[in-house]
Amino acid sequence: MILNEEQILDRMLDPDPERRIIITPIIKPEEQFGPTSVDLRLGTDFQVLRRTNLTHLDPMKDPEDIARDVQQHMHHVKVRPTEAFILHPGEFALASTLEFVRIPLDLAARLEGRSTWGRLGLQIHATAGFVDPGFKGAITFELSNVSNIPLPLYPGVRVSQLCFFASTKTNLPYAKKRYTKYSGKISTASSAFFKDPEYARIRKAIETR
Amino acid sequence: MQKTFLKFVVYELIERIARFDRLLNDCADEPEKVSPGLVTALARQSLALKTQLLADQAFLNELFTDTPIPDNSMRHWLKDEFGAHYETLRRMAATLTPLYKGTVLPETFLFLKEAMPTDLLADSPEVAVVATPEGEVDPLHGLRLSDDVLVSRLPLLQRNNPLGWTSLVRAFAVRLSKEAPALTAVRARVKKVLNSDDALTDALFAHSLALRLMGPAYYFASLADAVFQKDADFLNWIEPALFVGLNHQGMTAKSLVILHEALDRSKDVLLKCWGRDEDGVVDKDMLAAFFHAVEKAVPDKHAFTQKQFDRAQALQDRLAQGTLLSASPLYPTEEVAEYLDDVRANDKFSIYDALSRVTEYPHTPREVVNAGWVHKMERAPVWLYSTVAVQGEDYDGFDRLRELVDGYDGLLQKSIETSEVHRILLVTA
Numbered sequence: 001m002i003l004n005e006e007q008i009l010d011r012m013l014d015p016d017p018e019r020r021i022i023i024t025p026i027i028k029p030e031e032q033f034g035p036t037s038v039d040l041r042l043g044t045d046f047q048v049l050r051r052t053n054l055t056h057l058d059p060m061k062d063p064e065d066i067a068r069d070v071q072q073h074m075h076h077v078k079v080r081p082t083e084a085f086i087l088h089p090g091e092f093a094l095a096s097t098l099e100f101v102r103i104p105l106d107l108a109a110r111l112e113g114r115s116t117w118g119r120l121g122l123q124i125h126a127t128a129g130f131v132d133p134g135f136k137g138a139i140t141f142e143l144s145n146v147s148n149i150p151l152p153l154y155p156g157v158r159v160s161q162l163c164f165f166a167s168t169k170t171n172l173p174y175a176k177k178r179y180t181k182y183s184g185k186i187s188t189a190s191s192a193f194f195k196d197p198e199y200a201r202i203r204k205a206i207e208t209r
Numbered sequence: 210m211q212k213t214f215l216k217f218v219v220y221e222l223i224e225r226i227a228r229f230d231r232l233l234n235d236c237a238d239e240p241e242k243v244s245p246g247l248v249t250a251l252a253r254q255s256l257a258l259k260t261q262l263l264a265d266q267a268f269l270n271e272l273f274t275d276t277p278i279p280d281n282s283m284r285h286w287l288k289d290e291f292g293a294h295y296e297t298l299r300r301m302a303a304t305l306t307p308l309y310k311g312t313v314l315p316e317t318f319l320f321l322k323e324a325m326p327t328d329l330l331a332d333s334p335e336v337a338v339v340a341t342p343e344g345e346v347d348p349l350h351g352l353r354l355s356d357d358v359l360v361s362r363l364p365l366l367q368r369n370n371p372l373g374w375t376s377l378v379r380a381f382a383v384r385l386s387k388e389a390p391a392l393t394a395v396r397a398r399v400k401k402v403l404n405s406d407d408a409l410t411d412a413l414f415a416h417s418l419a420l421r422l423m424g425p426a427y428y429f430a431s432l433a434d435a436v437f438q439k440d441a442d443f444l445n446w447i448e449p450a451l452f453v454g455l456n457h458q459g460m461t462a463k464s465l466v467i468l469h470e471a472l473d474r475s476k477d478v479l480l481k482c483w484g485r486d487e488d489g490v491v492d493k494d495m496l497a498a499f500f501h502a503v504e505k506a507v508p509d510k511h512a513f514t515q516k517q518f519d520r521a522q523a524l525q526d527r528l529a530q531g532t533l534l535s536a537s538p539l540y541p542t543e544e545v546a547e548y549l550d551d552v553r554a555n556d557k558f559s560i561y562d563a564l565s566r567v568t569e570y571p572h573t574p575r576e577v578v579n580a581g582w583v584h585k586m587e588r589a590p591v592w593l594y595s596t597v598a599v600q601g602e603d604y605d606g607f608d609r610l611r612e613l614v615d616g617y618d619g620l621l622q623k624s625i626e627t628s629e630v631h632r633i634l635l636v637t638a
Contacts (some may be wrong), residue, residue: 010546013545013549015543016330019289024533025533025536026534026536026568026569027536027568027569028634029567030565043627063282068238069489078315082633100534136531138623146394156631
C-alpha cells in the first residue's frame with residue numbers, strides 16, 4: 001500500500017520515534033507534498049567522472065588500491081548555495097538530497113524524478129530508486145542528462161519525489177544488512193563496488209587456481 | 210574533578226592526532242602533489258606517537274577509575290608526557306602545512322558571515338582566512354594588512370572542524386575591542402584591576418567580545434587553545450571572567466560548569482607545570498560593569514543569546530542519532546499531532562493547514578557550533594575511553610576515532626551549509 005499525504009504527515013508526527021519518518025529540513029511543505037509523495041531537493045555536492053589514464057577499474061586489485069583508483073576517476077564538485085551545477089548533454093554525475101531522510105523499519109520508499117525535470121531530459125536515478133527500511137542519510141541521485149541542452153541545477157531545487165510503501169517490520173534494516181556500503185552517508189558517495197563480497201571470493205579463486 | 214579536566218586535555222590531544230591522520234590521508238590520495246615517501250614517513254611518525262601515548266596505560270586507565278589522581282602523577286603527565294606528545298604532533302603538522310593543498314572550506318565562510326557582524330567595524334572589512342601550522346593561534350596580535358581586510362588564522366588541523374572555527378572570531382573581536390567606544394569608557398577601571406597590564410586588558414576585551422558573539426562554544430574553544438598554548442594569563446584572569454560573563458548572559462550548561470570547576474581544582478598543578486603561580490582575583494563589580502560595556506559594544510541583534518543557546522541545547526538528541534541539525538520544527542511535534550486529532554474530531558481538517566504545521570525554521574551556524582560543543586563535552590569521555598582504554602586484537606581505537614571525527618565534522622558542515630540553502634529558499638520573491 002502506498003501512503004497518501006495525510007498518512008505520510010501522520011508518520012512524520014508519530015509519537016513513537018522508531019516509527020517516525022524523518023525528512024529534514026522541511027522548508028515549504030505546502031509546495032513539497034503531493035497526493036502520495038514528498039518532493040526532495042538537490043544538495044550542493046556532486047561527483048563527476050573525469051578522464052584519467054587508467055585503462056579500467058580493476059576489481060581484482062587490493063581494495064585500498066581500487067579505492068584510490070575510484071578516487072582518481074571521480075572529481076568532487078561543490079557548488080555554493082546560489083551557484084548552479086551545469087549538467088551537460090550526455091553527462092553523468094552523482095549528487096544527493098539536501099534533506100536528511102530516515103525511513104522507519106516498517107516502511108520502504110521509492111525515489112523518482114519530477115516530471116518537470118524529466119521533460120527537460122534529466123534522469124535522477126538508474127538504480128538508486130529503491131530506499132530500504134531503516135535507511136538514514138542523504139539519498140543519492142544518479143543524474144543523467146539525456147537531452148541535448150545543458151541543464152543548470154541549483155541547490156534547493158525540487159528534482160525528485162519520495163513515496164512510501166507499507167511493509168511489515170523488517171528484521172534486516174539497511175544499516176544492519178551485511179556488506180552495506182552507504183549507510184548513514186550525508187554527502188554524495190562514489191561507488192564502493194569493490195567491497196561487494198563476490199570480488200574477494202573471485203580474487204581468492206584466482207589465487208588458488 | 211581533576212580527572213575531568215585531564216580527560217578534556219587528553220581527548221583534545223587525541224582528537225588533534227586523529228585530525229592529522231585525516232589530512233595525511235587526503236595527501237595520500239594525491240601522490241602527484243605530495244611525495245608518497247613523505248606521507249609514509251609521517252604516517253610512521255604518527256603511529257609512533259600514538260604507540261607512545263598508549264604505552265602509558267597505567268595513567269590512561271587511571272583516568273577512568275573513581276580514585277583521585279595524585280598531584281605528582283598529574284603533573285608528570287601534563288608537564289612531561291603531554292608536552293612531548295604535543296610538540297611531536299606540532300612538528301608533524303608543521304611539515305604538512307605547506308604541502309597540504311586543500312583550501313579553506315566554503316562552510317567556514319558561511320559560519321563567519323553569521324558570526325562576525327563586520328558592519329560593527331568602522332571599515333566593514335572583508336574577511337580572509339589563512340591556514341597556519343598547529344600551535345599558531347594568535348590573532349590577538351594578528352596580521353593587519355589594511356583596514357579593508359580582516360585576517361583570521363585557522364590552524365590546519367582545524368580545517369574541517371566547525372567547532373575549531375569558533376576561535377576565528379577572535380581576530381574580529383580584537384579589532385572591535387579597539388574601536389568600540391563603550392569599552393574605552395571602562396578601560397581604565399579594568400586596567401587597574403589587572404595591575405595596569407595593557408596586554409592583559411586587551412586580551413580580556415577581545416576574549417569577552419568573542420564570548421558575546423559565540424556564547425559557550427567560545428569558552429570551550431578558547432580554553433582548549435589556552436591549554437595547548439600554555440597561556441597562564443588566560444587561566445588566571447580570562448577564564449574566570451568568561452565564566453562570569455556566561456552567567457551574566459544566563460548561559461550555562463552542565464558540561465560547562467563541570468569543566469570550570471574541574472579546571473579550578475587543577476589550575477594550580479597546571480600552572481606550576483608552566484612555571485607560573487595561581488594568580489588573578491575575580492572582581493565581580495568590575496566584571497559586572499565591564500560586561501555591560503561589552504553588551505553595548507555588541508548589541509543583542511548581533512550577540513549569541515540565551516534563546517539561541519536554548520535552541521542549540523535542544524539539538525543534542527539529533528547529534529546523538531547522527532541526524533542533520535540544519536532546521537527544527539516551528540511547532541513541537543506533540544502539539545501538532547494533538548492539533549490534528551482535534552481538527553479531525555471536529556471535522557475541520559484542511560490538508561494545507563495541516564502541512565503548514567510541519568514547516569521547519571533554519572538554525573544559524575552559531576547554534577549548530579554551540580550544539581556541537583555541548584554534545585562533544587558530554588561525549589568526549591566515552592570517545593576517549595574507546596580510543597585509549599579498550600584493547601582488542603583487531604581493534605584500532607584511533608581508526609575508529611578518526612571515523613567518528615570525520616562523521617561529526619561532516620554532519621556539522623552539512624548542517625551549516627543546508628541551513629544556508631534553507632534561508633535562501635525562504636527569501637520572498
